[in-house]
Amino acid sequence: MDRRQQKTRQAIFQAFSSLLEKKNFGNITVQEIIDEANVGRSTFYTHFETKDELLKAMCTEIFQHVFSENLKQESSHDFSQAGHDFEKEITHVLYHLQENRKHLKGLFSCESGEIFMGYFKTYLREMFLPRVDVLQYHAPADYVLNHAVCSFSETVKWWIVDHGQYSPEQVAGFFMECAK
Numbered sequence: 001m002d003r004r005q006q007k008t009r010q011a012i013f014q015a016f017s018s019l020l021e022k023k024n025f026g027n028i029t030v031q032e033i034i035d036e037a038n039v040g041r042s043t044f045y046t047h048f049e050t051k052d053e054l055l056k057a058m059c060t061e062i063f064q065h066v067f068s069e070n071l072k073q074e075s076s077h078d079f080s081q082a083g084h085d086f087e088k089e090i091t092h093v094l095y096h097l098q099e100n101r102k103h104l105k106g107l108f109s110c111e112s113g114e115i116f117m118g119y120f121k122t123y124l125r126e127m128f129l130p131r132v133d134v135l136q137y138h139a140p141a142d143y144v145l146n147h148a149v150c151s152f153s154e155t156v157k158w159w160i161v162d163h164g165q166y167s168p169e170q171v172a173g174f175f176m177e178c179a180k
Contacts, residue, residue: 005047008037008039008043008047009047011037011038011039012033012037012039012044012047012048012054013054013057013058013061014037015033015034015036015037016028016033016036016037016054016055016058017058017102018036019032019033019036020102020107021102021105025051025055025107028051029051030044030051033051033054052115055107055115055116056115056119059116059119059120060119062096062100063119063120063123065096066093066096066097066123067093067123067126067127086131086176087172087173087176088172089127090152090172090175090176091168091169091172093127094156094159094168094171094172095168097156097160098164098168101160101164104116104160105160105161108157108160108161113157117153117157120153120156121149121150121153124148124149124152124153125145125149128145128148128149128152129145131148132144132145132148148179151175151178151179152175155171155174155175156171159171
């Protein structure tokens, strides 16, 4: 993608995010996204076939950064020296989700929440999978993985929608306490 295409794509993402702060996903029209992004209809459809595809692309972009293999120093946090400390890794994820809180809250609060959660759980499974074997549970590994993924995703929803007063470290601590 050249710079112009990247800039257009970012404008569409930004417009969509802005609309998600004000309206439910189902009530947002492609025309509103186009108007907010100040792009033409054909330009929108060059990048995304549907509004659902836009949602998927936005989730993918968020999650690729959030679930990056390489923890690094960032302006809001520094886990670059964390090694393979699972609590620090999930705290890192929580910091990034906190940065995207405004449009995530909109995603969780409407019918798009299930779509978003499906994408989120896919990434969580990849993150949690290497840890399942080291956990000392007397249950099948696939059950433990499913339980951890569902529990963490619901923890994030609980935090983003209604309990933003807690820090990422506190929420990670809550999850780890209950995961014991």
